[in-house]
Amino acid sequence: MASLFAENAYLPMGWASNVRIEWEDSEILRVTPQSAPQPEDSRVETLVPAIPNLHSHAFQRVLAGLAESTQGKEDDFWTWREAMYAVAAWINPERLYTIAIQLYGxxxxxxxxxxxxxxxxxxxxxxxxxxxxxxxxKDVGIGLTLLPVLYQQGGFGRQALQGPQKGFFLETDEYLRLIEDLRAPCNQQIRLGWAPHSLRAVDTLTLQAVSASLGPLPCHIHISEQMKEVEQCLASYDHRPVQWLYKHMDVSAKWCLVHATHLVADEIQAITSSGATVALCPTTEANLGDGFFSLEAFQKLNGRWGIGSDSNSSVSPFEELRWLEYGQRLLHRKRNIAAGKHGSSGTRLLNGCWTSASAVLDRKVGRLEVGYQADWLVLDSQNPNLFQHAHLLDALVFNGNRNPVLESWVSGRLVAQKGEANYQDPNAFRQLLHDLRGAL
Ligand SMILES: [Zn+2]
Known part of the structure; x- marks a missing residue:
């Protein structure tokens, strides 16, 4: 049994003071507000739940900053994708490990x-x-839900895979075998799900068959990220992507719909009624020119959403949340959209991330509560931006760019302090970037 005493902690009911947390292995066993510190406790000032990241492509971390100039024609998502494919073809297991150590740190x-x-x-x-x-x-100590992707066609209507896309292909039986082989290394911290890449990459009959054989695993899918994708889906299936998905699949709270940028009213209704979570990736969606999510309408129906770092051109949950809110303000020319008519934007934004994650990650995270994983952040009390607890969650999202995280804990273990992961290998990553530039 290990224990900690926090002067202030953000619990499910809100801020509480003098909170003792006791945990064993990776799980919280007791949370006691208004208590006295015990000699064995480690002492901290301010504690909040850690923030789950619902969507990442680790290898794209090396593309950050390399696709921001034009080459004689207009640039968009589809031209960016060509640059991304060139990097994807260069990745092998050793390189992927080196990138992931850097990124997860x-x-x-x-x-x-x-x-x-x-x-x-x-x-x-x-x-x-x-x-x-x-x-x-495992080496960095981050929690992981690995989502092996099923990617079998180059576009709607069973189009053939092109060039580097062939490296993403697995036959359905190979894919199911891979999922089975990956069950062994899983534990409380390493979880497994499955991921049809998108409706354009997997045909509907295969989607139904694989879903039936994988049953309770969480399922993540890219959907309605780009208008061209919506138009192609309409041309092929006579339905928009979310309409088609709900018509043919039993979408539940275990589903995570990534982006869902372009929605109409009946699609918003379908997603919110099913309890599925939408993974929003605001910095990547901005970088790729995707568009704006219908946050206001989605929240009115109590839709569940969280955030992801996606292409990893930015690795900051606070920047993602700020972009989410600021995009909405620019779009609607109003303020405090996430907050609704009563409340604080920072509180609503962070609670969006904390409350949506457990079902789609298959790991109990996002709450300082008995039965949840001992994952939390100790905030930096020396950071001048983190004033007054009444506004602290707003300050986390909207006040400045200094990293507010003093300590980061996963499964009851300290994994990062003062902006540095405990396990890292920056020289290997620098060498890899050097090699990549020589190869492209
Ligand atoms: Zn993605």
Whole structure:
């Protein structure tokens, strides 16, 4: 049994003072507000739940800053995708491990303590590629929900895979075998889900068959990120992507719909009624010119959403949340959209992340509560931006760019302090970037 005493902690009912937390292995056993510190307690000032990251492609971390210039024509998502494919073809298990060590270290230092890794680089060896990510997560100490991706066609209507897309392909039986092989290295901290890449990459009959055989695993899928994708889906299926998904699949609270940028009213109604979570990735969606999510309408129906770092051009949950709110303010020319008519934007934004994650990550995270994983952030009391507890969650999101995380804990273990992961290898990552520039 280990224990901690926090002068202030953000519990499910709100801020509480003089809170003792006791945990064993990775799980919180007791939370006692208004208590006295005991000699064995470690002492901290301010404690909040860690922030779950619902969507990441680790390898894209090396593309950050490399796709921000034009080459004689207009640039968009689809031209960016060509640059991304060139990097994807260069990745092998050793390189993927080196990138993931760097990225996952940045994540825990920034306040993300669990990541859903949407992983479609299956060549040269599918199992070794997945195990590289698992090993990196174990070494850094971050929680991981590994989502091996099923990617079988180049577009709606069973189009053939093109060029580097062939490295994402697995036959359905190979895919199911990979999922089975990955059950062994899982534990309380390393979880497993599955991920049809998108409706354009998997045909509907295969989607139904794989879903039936994988049953209770969480399912993540990219959907309605780009208008071109919506138009292609309408042309092929005579339905918009979310309409088609709900018509053919039993979408539950175990489903995570990634982006869901372009929605109409009946799609918002379907998602919110099913209890599925939407993973919003505001900095990547801005970087790729995707569009704006219908946050106001979605929240009115009590929709569940969280955030992801996606392409990892930014690795900060607070920047994601700020972008989410500011995008909405610019779009509607109003303020405090996430807050609704009563409340604080920071509180609503952070609670959005904390309350949505457990079902789609298959790990109890996001609450300082008995039965949840011992994942939390100790905030930096020396940070001048984190004043007054009444406004602290607003200040976390909207006040400045200093990293507010003093300590980051996962499964009851300290994994990062003062902006640095305990386990890291920056020289290996620098060498890898050097090699990549020589190869492209
Ligand atoms: Zn993605």
């Amino acid at each position: 940045e994540m825990v230092a920034a306040g993300y303590n669990h990541v859903a890794e949407f992983h479609y680089l299956h060549q040269p060896h599918p199992l070794e590629m997945s195990l590289a990510l698992i090993q990196a997560a």
